[in-house]
Amino acid sequence: MMNIDLADALEIASEKKRKKLKYNVQWNRQHRRYDESMNEAINNNNTAVSDSGCLVFPPSINTNDALPVTVSKPTAPTDNDTADEDELFYNDEDINTPLDLNDFSENDEYSTSSQLENIKQRLHPFTDVSLEAFSHEFLHLLRKSNVSKTHAQNYLTLIKNILPEPNSIPKNMIQLYRQLGINENLFTKRIVCQNCLLNISSTNIACPRCGIIIIMSNTSNVASRVIARRQQLRQQETAHQSTGYGNSTAISSSQYHLLFFGDNEERLILPENNIKKFIDDKAIVMIDRKRKIATIEAQGSLSLCQAIRQSKLDELEQIPNIINRDIDNFDVDNGGASDNEQQFDENDEEVNDTYIHSQVLKQQPTTVQRTLNDINDPSTDISVSKRRRTHLKSQLHDKNRPIKRLRPLVHDDDSENEETRSGGTAETTNTGQQLQVNPQAIYSQIDGLFNAMTNTIERRFTHFDKKIERLTQNNFYDHSLDLFREKDETFESTVMYQNEDLLRIRAKDYGDYGRLLLRKLYSKQELAECILPTGHQRYRRPPLDNDRFEYLHKAVATKFRLSNLHYSQFYSKLLRPKLADFLNDERKRQNKEVSMIMITDSNDNSTS
DNA sequence: ACAACTCAGAGGGCTTACAA
DNA sequence: TTGTAAGCCCTCTGAGTTGT
Structure with missing residues (x-):
């Protein structure tokens, strides 16, 4: 047996x-x-x-x-x-497309054709993620997270550095914009006094003109303004497209009209040649291939119309501070944010991204200029915000009354794509679908994104941390052991064991030194049969002799100048895992050795 | 009493250094 | 260039401890 x-x-x-x-x-x-x-x-x-x-x-x-x-x-x-991620295997079915490994980010100027080729590039040879997909995703994330240009550049540099070489990530944000075909500075950050619209230096803590203290984090205000601005951009784009705004004649028009749309209480400024017909004080415009009748509230230069619109909005908003409270009340009233609303926000941003990044820039330069001005124009921003708040305020009194939105006009060719992009959610208003903007939904979405980002970053940092720790542990001269050292602590010059100075044993690091000491202090059999002290009764293996193990502690602490105060922490966190693994491996080795000897013996016996 | 947490052993797999 | 040994990492499992 x-x-x-x-x-x-x-x-x-x-x-x-x-x-x-x-x-x-x-x-x-x-x-x-x-x-x-x-x-x-x-x-x-x-x-x-x-x-x-x-x-x-x-x-x-x-x-x-x-x-x-x-x-x-x-x-x-x-x-x-x-x-x-380091596991790189290749399947022989992948033999097709040429790879352009030239780092295109080295060049600032690209031809259109080379851009297209570059966009089709992969991030690096070891991934399926395309540069284009990454760029879109990255920009999207930056916009969602309100990341500044400086920090965006830092993140981009970090990502580029940690990716395998060669990789096709642009070196800076400008090149990344260019790679996506964005050649204009879309956003310039300015701090504006909401009261007097004065530009304020970032170093100021209050408006120099009216003395209002700048509050850096009015979240509800910011969220409302972002939503309103998006809607304003969309409406402008709608008006532009529906009335042939992009053509040169439209741009050359110097006469503008401030129009008030009674059906959704929106105000738009349109050039004269975008208005289909005038009937007394009414104007007929085509929006979404539908005739809309608006009341002309003002006409003249663009700045005049903007000023009048501002004054109209100011009239409506007599007590500015009530707005935030109203929005809060509105939040409470509409506490359960529907999925549709959240979905709208997501899609709305998607469409706006596309709009800002591609469509606008494809228009003629003056149009681009003007659209960008609108984007960057703080007055537009604020006025839209106020209009939006007024709108919300009116909703408080009649929650059943919907806020109608003007659907962007899309050409026949693009209509299907537009539907796809909008995902058939509340954002599509072909059938006059109603839309309510709930800031609570925005906040929860922002929170969700923030948490997702935090989790991702935490995982990454944990991964990096482990790698770094691993690298530093292997470095004999690393400074990680400084944590376990104290200044002005003296150590003995020798640690004698059986007439041998243990400090004279050479090793590449403390792990190596610990293993060599174990081999010096204990027999092979002991190493194969025992576990580290102090063992416990529940372990079937006995612990190594504790007296000899004290020599190990003393030698390690002395050789690496580790303080008595911190040595136990060093041992439990750094050294012990290595020694435990060593004993485990030592058992493996000896078992293997024994089995090999037995195999040899049995073979010898069988041959004889 | 039970669940959650911690710790250590064990085994398998991956990486690296080194010698033939 | 190739094979081998050693070290390291990760995961699973079992036992003890702690908190509710």
């Missing part, structure tokens, strides 16, 4: 040994050949990448030979598999 068990054990052990060796050999072959191929491919211009982003080796390299085992092709990294 005993012999049968022993034979089985030996067979299992030898099988494991063979398996292990086979695996190691296969692994080394794969990675060596892969590394060579990678280097060669990257160094040569004839490297290619498939549609899925995988490197394709030059014809001289037989990928089948290089990779005896076909494994899964790389996919876009997810949050859960970041630890496996």
